[in-house]
Amino acid sequence: MKNNTRVSNAIIRRLPRYRRYLGDLRSRGVKKISSNELSELIGYTASQIRQDLNTFGGFGQQGYGYSVDHLYAEINKILGLDREYKTVVVGVGHLGQAITNHILNYKFGFSIVGLFDVNPTIVGLAINGVKVQNSSELEDYVRNNNIDIGIICCGKDNAQEVADTLVRGGVEGIWNFAPIDLDIPERIAIENVHLSESLHTLSFLISSKEKENR
Structure with missing residues (x-):
């Protein structure tokens, strides 16, 4: 190669x-x-x-x-899929649960070993056998368990703080679903998935086709 x-x-x-x-x-x-x-x-x-x-x-x-x-x-x-990536999800609302279930069902190269949230009604629950922990435990967990990827599914107000915590814990990469551009060190790989921007792109394409067909 x-x-x-x-x-x-x-x-x-x-x-x-x-x-x-x-x-x-x-x-x-x-x-x-x-x-x-x-x-x-x-x-x-x-x-x-x-x-x-x-x-x-x-x-x-x-x-x-x-x-x-x-x-x-x-x-x-x-693509680096010849190895296993240990992953945590931060923010276990509807989106975080959907992402968690998708990855657990995907079963190729990515294992979710930790879920984190600040909502006391969610902390302590188990999703597909993975217990939701309090976000205050995130940094130590990431560091002690050699986590490779942090998945951010929380709101934009908390996303940068979560990213900083993941970086301090030693992750190699961040998959960011929060609608905000994060400030992280260059050594950390990041993939941003801004759902609203994708939807706005679809809106533009629909509008363009409508104009073409007039």
């Missing part, structure tokens, strides 16, 4: 889509596939697919195409 330290963000965001389609192909028993066939499935051009995969070494053979199993495994490695 080639050095991927300077891979563009656009390529990185296409890789999970490749993985999803390859996973579906594997479940159907497909053993090999060409870039043209992948293009028809995914919607990217065959040239784009080859270019993306060549960034990491190619993985295809002239006249054969790609081994679905091998390419799926290699993309898992590129």
Whole structure:
């Protein structure tokens, strides 16, 4: 595999889509596939697919195409899914519970080992077998249990404080669902999921199509 330290963000965001389609192909028993066939499935051009995969070494053979199993495994490695990530969720309201249930059902590379909230009616409850702890215990728990990822599902007023606590505890990455841009050290990886911005984008697309159809 080639050095991927300077891979563009656009390529990185296409890789999970490749993985999803390859996973579906594997479940159907497909053993090999060409870039043209992948293009028809995914919607990217065959040239784009080859270019993306060549960034990491190619993985295809002239006249054969790609081994679905091998390419799926290699993309898992590129995405860092060949290891287990210990994860905590902070903010166990409706969104936090939905995220927790999704990850626990996903069962690939991510394990939720801790849930945290400040609401006394939630603290002490168990969600899918994981007990909700008081957020005052978060930093020590993260540090003592070598937590890799902190998932922030609380409101924006508390999100920065939660992020600071996670950083002090030693997380490697933060998955942020709070509607705020967080100030964190560059050594910490962060992925922001602003649901309202995604909904606003959808609103724009609907409006644009309405104008086109007039």
